Amino acid sequence: MNEFKKLFPNKEAFVIFSLYIILFVFQGVFVTASKTENGGYDYNTTLVVFLSELLKLFISATLYTYKRENKPHLFKAIAINYNLLLLYFIPSLLYCFYNNLAFINLSHYDPTSYYILLQFRVVLTAFLFQFLFSKKLTNMQWVSLCILTLGCMIKNFDAASIQSKGDTDLWSQIFNIYFLSINFQNFCSCLAGTYNEYLLKTKGLNVDIFLQNVFMYLDSVICNFLILFYKGEVNTIFNDMQSLEDIIVILIIVNSAIVGIVTSFFLKNLNSILKTYASALELIITAVVCYILFNILITGFTILSICLVSIAVAMYFKNPVNNNTVNNDKDKKPLLEIVTE
Template sequence: MKDWHKLFPNKEAFIVFSLYIILFVFQGVFITASKTENGVYDYNTTLVVFLSELLKLVISATLYTLKRENKPHLFKAIVKDYNLLLLYFIPSLLYCFYNNLAFINLSHYDPTSYYILLQFRVVLTAILFQFLFQKKLAFVQWISLGILTIGCMIKNFDAASVKSKGDTDLWSQIFNMYFLSINFQNFCSCLAGTYNEYLLKTKGSNVDIFLQNVFMYIDSLLCNFFILICKGEVTTMFQDLQSLGDIFVILITVNSAIVGIVTSFFLKNLNSILKTYASALELIITAIVCYILFKIVITGYTIVSICLVVIAVAMYFRNPVNNVNINNSSEKDTRDLKPLLNVVVD
């Protein structure tokens, strides 16, 4: 493809793109598999998010220390760039809401419907992207975003019609509490992702990406700890740890930690617009995997939705947003990740 280099500046960037899709598919499947037969979770989901953020912090701090070279010690670096640490409270709080809402919404939607409905965020992401980076999207790019949104709307009618079964109003099923919940999750996702990209490429462009991750996850731990306090679950944390021994809960925690690290490299080297299309591509894989594992039927609405998403993605790939980093540091950052990617690929 002639514009392939506009999408992926190097091989490592394409690997990051692929890993992002695969890991998020795994996350939806693991969370669905961890539910009981009644569709609820028999473990503390907020504690799982808290432990995931703690694991991300440990990984990021370790990677910063291993590749520190002539850079300051971790604690000195945190003190030096404390302003950036404070700025990361904004995306950290939004990601905190997003991660906790994922469990709630996946308890009421199957993974395919969940990921399709999450695509409502694309237009808002585009608007925020233009505002923060002063880059206008082309007409064709807006058309592809519109097609993507229509695909999501069709799937939402599908999910509502299945639930209503003729005994309740269809519109009340569409615009219910969980529809509002998943759209608040969409808002948190697109604002957090776009603002995180803004920090990575502007305010923190000269700061090591692993150090920026440390800032993010310190703030995330504080935000999730605050939620545990609000829910009155701090005193029972150690008791709740006993319920986290299930294999799927462990996989959720570890996979979430890896997703967090990969997402930071995605936003640093690519952009939040491409991130929404990567999320859209998850739909096809998720639909197939959920049909095989959970016998979740692929309806006609789902097929139409996926087809529209594929068309939108194909249109975007032919007219991508230029993802050149503001300070041209993306090549350096993917080199920082290259040893890790080699381990994953091998």
Template sequence: MKQFSSLFPNKEAFIIFALYIILFVFQGVFVTASKTENGGYDYNTTLVVFLSEVLKLTASALIYTYKKDYLLHKNKTYSAVYVKKPQLITAICIHYKLLLLYFIPSLLYCFYNNLAFINLSHYDPTSYYILLQFRVVLTALLFQCLFKKNLTYMQWVSLGILTLGCMIKNFDAASIQSKGDTDLWSQLFNIYFLSINFQNFCSCLAGTYNEYLLKNQGSDVDIFLQNVFMYLDSVICNFFILMFKGELGTIVDDFEALGDIFVLLIIVNSAVVGIVTSFFLKNLNSILKTYASALELVITAVVCYMLFNIVITGFTVLSICLVSIAVAMYFKNPVSNVNPNITDSKDKEPLLEVTSK
């Protein structure tokens, strides 16, 4: 139970952890179900990402606006201090520097979300999520730099096993694509391999920097206001991508292709995922986030086998086993980077958002 309490400071943190995994499994399934027979999409994927960000922004702004007026904060002596919540526009003006800082993770997440559609069109969901685990080592290095927390030997061993599992799965995916051809290495290190690794880079840098903003630069700022900053910047970034791709002129026609049920589910599920991720990083940490992503592999492999008849190969089983071992090792020796606004000490009340009666 000691390890469990180190991983999850409270019950809500465990719920966020589980919900994060489930929602990302759904996202992979929905995107796969929306593909055409030739593996492409008959809708504008950039527009789908843009609408998801608009939905996230709208939801965060509404929740912040209609929340009750008081937030509970604590000073260094852990005495309660009540601060009246400013109106949305006023809050944006007050924290404009934080708004500008959020352009960094917003742009990175913008690349990540758009690349997800491209890479899922060339990999099955299980292979896709396994290949995404290459980000774990880079996440660990960035985590150490930003939070000045050195990982232990066993934590690094765990990360190494996780990376090995990903390498084996990448070899498996390349073998299937080559279908016995001698050009295996070109399949292994092709443009989509580079694409998914750039997506990994965007993911780990955005996630770690987002955690840094949530717990340091914006530690005393309401999480839904920070979400407003993130998604406002994301909407702007995605708008410029639409403009850069020359798709603004066809946007009306593109809307007509968004009536498919799976496309609507992608938009809604992506919006929920974004908000849940902010709570994940606020209450847990980006290292645990990489392991949560790894746990998606087992569920995704089973679900895709049942729904899409995607074969589970021996390499896939070996990869999943290695990933599972790495996760088990980590759970026995987790990284502690609790939000400074949350404590698990019995003589200190946790810093939580509360409502006035």
């Protein structure tokens, strides 16, 4: 019980942790359901990402305005905290790189190789976490993270055993010229997440979390628009609005926006290390759900992966990283209202 209290300082933190996993499972299911028979998409994925960022910005601005009470109005608050707005360009730009590199790398890697390489972000996140917060992880925590990484990598061999059927060399697919590209993508993801947590708990400690979300997604919209402009897709992207008639695509956009808001609460009240464990649990749960809904085969690799991830989670829960901020009563009240409504 003491370990649980240390891991989740209050019930709201546990709700956020659970909601984060559930929403990401939904996202995986929605994206899988939106695929065509040949594994592609009949909608503009760039447009979906861009609209999702716009929706996140709208939700954050609305929630700040609704909950601001005696705080300054939105535009005045942005002017007062313009330095923080500029700092949020760092994680926003990194996330922008990550999203665009995902499409590039997926075009050169099969999904199995791609997701195997992405699991190295677990350990990379730990290194960046130590650097930014000047906290040293224990040996037990490092062992747990390594087991978690191995478990996630093994899970992704499911697709290899099904798709390759011995005809292709998985390792030759992994270690090619785009190996550096996917590692840079990993770096962008890890640094964006840990730096976002750093801003929430240091520079923006006394700034309303919804206002910080406005900074994050305003910068993100700007960065994504510049990428679209650079790629010459600004004029053509709006021609693909018809793809939004599909209810699954709408669910992807809405769910992605909610995930973004919940993630900010996760990083504010928990930490990036626990987020990697939540992502691993989401990976396993998604595999089970997709088996039930889409009859996607589960092999021995998944069973072994579940065992390893369970061991890693149990080890971490016994000795979690404590990097939670101490919130005052005013901070706790809106958090409870937003999360549990």
